[in-house]
Amino acid sequence: MQSVFKTYNRFPFEITKGDGVTLFDDTGKKYLDLTSGIGVCNLGYNNKKVKQAVSDQLDKVWHTSNLYESHLQENVAELLIQGMDKKVYFCNSGTEANEAALKLARKATGKTKILAFDHSFHGRSYGALSLTGNDKIKEGFGPFLPDIYFETYNSADALNKIDSSFAAVILEIIQGEGGIVVGDYTWLHEVEKKCHQNNVLLIIDEVQTGIGRTGKLFAYEHYNLDPDIVTIAKGLANGIPVGAMIGKNALADFFGPGSHGSTFGGNPLAMSAACAVLDTLDEAFLDDVQQKASFLWYFLEKEISSLDSVDSISGKGLMIGIHLNQSVPVNQVITQLHEVGILTLSSRGNTLRLLPPLIIMSSELLEGVKKIKEVLQNETVSL
Ligand SMILES: Cc1ncc(COP(=O)(O)O)c(C=O)c1O
Structure with missing residues (x-):
């Protein structure tokens, strides 16, 4: 590829x-x-199902604008809020969802300070990148937004930091780009408690963990948390670009007409796809994801965790990080897996990341584990 900026290693x-x-x-x-x-x-x-929904919508209309009513947006919003006292704002990506969350949090609280976490990832626009705890991808782009503070994820220092001077805390339940770091149950509850006690909004970024990835619609449901704002994107329309911010109704007045918007946000094609996705993700589907995940975790523990090339495994549901020994570069493993017909991802800290489609069958998961084992067994490890 010659004519495209080389912003990706392909x-x-x-x-x-x-x-x-x-x-x-x-x-x-x-x-x-x-x-x-x-x-x-x-x-x-x-x-x-998604293809049919998009194709049907293509035959009707694929863009109007947000100047008119949209029953499709309303349908998706209702499926997302599930009867809770919340509202949804639609956009086109995870970055935009976090951008909306940041703006809403500052406007609603009248405060500017935001607490975010080291190794977090929230996107690459100036707002979202300002919230992202990764200096490498920020290099050369400063200055960033003022009043963004970073603390160590899962740390007591973070809890001590939260006081009433903050507008919001933003976090992922499992840090995805950050190396599949799972939030500690007690810590997350303490964060929420400190937020509620100090009138600080809790923003949960579910862009990677949401839409069934961990076996619940949202990963925070495993923890019974009560976030003020939730951001989603990625899986919501199964590949048609979309993003959304879900916020408590108490915040609605701060996002009134003219306060925020997007030409393509809530586009009919994306909304028809999202309806089909959310309609599919019922309780039985999500229970099945949890069962498949238990099966996968059993085999990961049995076949992969004791290999010399593997330090540890982390994650939840079908979001998995296999932390490789430093002497086994993850990109080398990914390339070798390509050769045997398996596509995988990397994440921070030499982590082999697995995010299989939720419809995968147990037998296919097993096939994946076997091939990963074969490749990892052949790696030379210097201990
Ligand atoms: C947790 C999280 N937030 C935000 C984003 C940014 O989403 P997008 O690339 O759709 O803008 C990502 C993308 O990987 C993500 O994992």
Whole structure:
């Protein structure tokens, strides 16, 4: 590729076709996908229901504007808030959802200070990047937004830091780009308690963890948390660009007409896809994800965790980080897995990240584990 900015390190092949959990490259080579396109195509590729919904909508109208009523937006919003006293703002990406959250938090509280976490990832616009705890990807782009503070995730220092001078705390339940770091149950509750005691809004970024990834619609449900704002994107429309911010109704007056907006936000194609996705993610579907995840975790523990090349495994549901020994570079492993027809991802700290489509069958998960084991067993480890 010559004419496109090289903002991505790309592998030297193109994915040209997909069906279910199977992808094909431009040479016809077949892959078992354990990435979902970085947690997006949770219902797999060429999903019939999503495709039909988008195709039906294409025949009606694929763009109007936000100057008119939209029953599709209302439907998706209702499916997201599930009867709770909340409202939804629609946009086009996770970055935009966090941007909206940041703006709403500052306007609603009249305060500017935000607490975020080291190794977090919230996106790459100035607002979202300002909230992101990764100096490497911020290099050369400063200055960033003022009044953003960082603390160590899961730390007591973070709890001590939260006081009434803050507008909001923003966190991921599992840090995805940050190396699949799972939030501690007690710590998350303490954060929420300190937020509520000090009139600080709790923003939970569910862009990667949400839409069934961990076996619940939102990962915070495992923890019975009560966030003021939740941001989502990725899996919401199974690959049609979309983002959303869900906020408590008490915040609604601060996001009134003219306060925020987006030309494409809540686009009819994205909304029709999102309806099909959310309609699919019922209790039975999510229970099935949890069962498959238990099966996968059993085999990860049994087959992978004791390998010399593996230090530890972390994650929840179908969001998994296999932390490799430093002498086994993750990108080398990913390339070797390509050769045997498996697509995987990396994450911070030499982590092999798995985000398989949620529709994957147990037998396919087992096939993936076996191939990963074969590749990892052949690695030379210097201990
Ligand atoms: C937790 C989290 N927040 C925000 C984003 C940014 O989302 P997008 O790339 O859709 O802007 C990502 C993307 O990986 C993410 O993982």
